[in-house]
Amino acid sequence: MIYWILGTLVWALIGYYLHKHRIWIFYYTWTAVGLTILAILAVRSSAVEYMVEQWTGLFLHQGLAYLGIKTYIFDKAPGTVLVLLALENSWTCIDIDIECSGLLESCVLLGLLWFFPAFNYRQRVSYTLSGLLALFIINLIRLYTIVLVINFGGRDTLYIAHTLIGRLVFFMLVIVVYWYLFTRPSLQRIWRQDNV
Amino acid sequence: MPFARVAGMWMIIAKSTANRGWEVCVRVYSSIMKFLWCCFLTIVFLGGIVSLTYASPITLDGKFADWDGQACMNDRAYDSNPSGDILKFYWATNDNESNLYFMIERRGWGDEHDPVPTIYRLNLDLSDNGIYHNGNDRYLLIQYHPFLDGLVAIDLYKGNGNYMKSYSGNWGENTPGGGRKCEFSVSMDDLHMFPAQSIRMYVESYHIINDRCPDSGDIQWSPIPIMPLWALISIFVVALLVGTYFIRKRMRA
Numbered sequence: 189m190i191y192w193i194l195g196t197l198v199w200a201l202i203g204y205y206l207h208k209h210r211i212w213i214f215y216y217t218w219t220a221v222g223l224t225i226l227a228i229l230a231v232r233s234s235a236v237e238y239m240v241e242q243w244t245g246l247f248l249h250q251g252l253a254y255l256g257i258k259t260y261i262f263d264k265a266p267g268t269v270l271v272l273l274a275l276e277n278s279w280t281c282i283d284i285d286i287e288c289s290g291l292l293e294s295c296v297l298l299g300l301l302w303f304f305p306a307f308n309y310r311q312r313v314s315y316t317l318s319g320l321l322a323l324f325i326i327n328l329i330r331l332y333t334i335v336l337v338i339n340f341g342g343r344d345t346l347y348i349a350h351t352l353i354g355r356l357v358f359f360m361l362v363i364v365v366y367w368y369l370f371t372r373p374s375l376q377r378i379w380r381q382d383n384v
Numbered sequence: 385m386p387f388a389r390v391a392g393m394w395m396i397i398a399k400s401t402a403n404r405g406w407e408v409c410v411r412v413y414s415s416i417m418k419f420l421w422c423c424f425l426t427i428v429f430l431g432g433i434v435s436l437t438y439a440s441p442i443t444l445d446g447k448f449a450d451w452d453g454q455a456c457m458n459d460r461a462y463d464s465n466p467s468g469d470i471l472k473f474y475w476a477t478n479d480n481e482s483n484l485y486f487m488i489e490r491r492g493w494g495d496e497h498d499p500v501p502t503i504y505r506l507n508l509d510l511s512d513n514g515i516y517h518n519g520n521d522r523y524l525l526i527q528y529h530p531f532l533d534g535l536v537a538i539d540l541y542k543g544n545g546n547y548m549k550s551y552s553g554n555w556g557e558n559t560p561g562g563g564r565k566c567e568f569s570v571s572m573d574d575l576h577m578f579p580a581q582s583i584r585m586y587v588e589s590y591h592i593i594n595d596r597c598p599d600s601g602d603i604q605w606s607p608i609p610i611m612p613l614w615a616l617i618s619i620f621v622v623a624l625l626v627g628t629y630f631i632r633k634r635m636r637a
Binding site: 268276 | 476513605607
């Protein structure tokens with residue numbers, strides 16, 4: 189606990205120093221990376237992680253039920269989804285942990301967003317809400333993709349589905365989100381300044 | 385003329401009030417946004433400091449409340465004799481541990497406590513290829529003795545039948561306690577597997593009539609589904625190289 193508070197204080201003080209002296213590139217790098225790391229440490233094994241894993245598992249369970257894929261979820265195993273695969277009539281246990289819940293990516297997004305110098309408070313709040321929601325949905329799409337690939341391709345495709353296809357889908361969609369959250373507003377700002 | 389003057393005055397007052405009102409609205413709106421911003425920061429940092437762990441860790445103590453709500457597979461009842469009739473097969477891991485935990489529940493004798501020992505065989509396909517008798521696969525023979533104060537004795541074998549290791553402890557319900565459930569664990573180091581590895585498994589009971597859970601097929605499980613470090617580094621390096629290539633190409637153009 190004491191290390192946590194000290195670490196946060198040191199991070200905030202250095203961030204304040206860089207901000208006051210208007211050293212923007214180092215300010216942004218320091219605060220964004222620092223916040224990402226602090227946020228990851230904060231959500232690890234926390235109520236937030238438990239909640240996100242539980243909700244991801246629940247949405248996956250409900251969505252797969254609509255697709256006719258039988259699944260089970262469990263009260264005290266948040267994010268554990270047991271899927272009956274039609275092809276082999278066997279079971280695959282999918283564990284949604286901090287990595288698969290999209291929490292790490294959400295922390296990175298928070299770090300990048302909250303200290304992006306071009307945004308005001310209104311933009312930060314609205315982009316945070318919409319960005320986190322978008323990442324949650326994208327992560328669900330990734331998980332649906334993984335389960336569908338395993339369901340139709342067999343359990344031997346688990347590694348490829350998880351490591352390659354799922355990540356590819358996720359990162360492609362994340363690029364779209366980053367375009368709308370960072371690139372497009374920044375370009376619009378530049379265009380507006382040029383016009384003025 | 386006086387009417388026009390009064391109307392003009394009212395217009396000026398209305399405009400100034402509207403401007404002031406607008407300024408007040410902007411100020412209130414800005415304050416609300418700042419407040420929400422502070423709330424975000426507070427929630428994230430205090431949430432992290434509080435850091436609640438909800439799932440209670442599994443402990444091998446012959447008590448089974450910690451298994452409630454954990455991942456499990458149900459099996460049909462009455463497809464074997466009571467002492468060998470598997471009802472539920474649980475599996476779990478604890479945070480920051482490299483052990484696999486399992487629990488088996490049998491139908492037993494219901495209200496009349498079951499003293500009859502049972503042998504279970506937990507088959508582990510570590511190569512995740514659907515074949516269970518390779519040298520790198522494993523199986524556990526679990527002897528459950530409710531009448532010996534819930535003694536559970538485990539022998540670990542390679543898939544080809546070579547003996548590896550034994551464990552034992554009073555990890556089962558004793559006869560007065562019901563004689564239906566037993567729990568046990570096996571270390572990933574002893575299995576020679578790494579945490580992110582996918583495995584397949586099923587459990588059998590050897591009795592007058594054998595039972596199996598699941599009844600057909602098996603369960604595929606990645607105990608701790610974390611991508612290996614080499615894969616993460618590879619993805620990072622590839623992304624960096626691709627990015628550099630495109631940036632250089634664009635700069636040249």
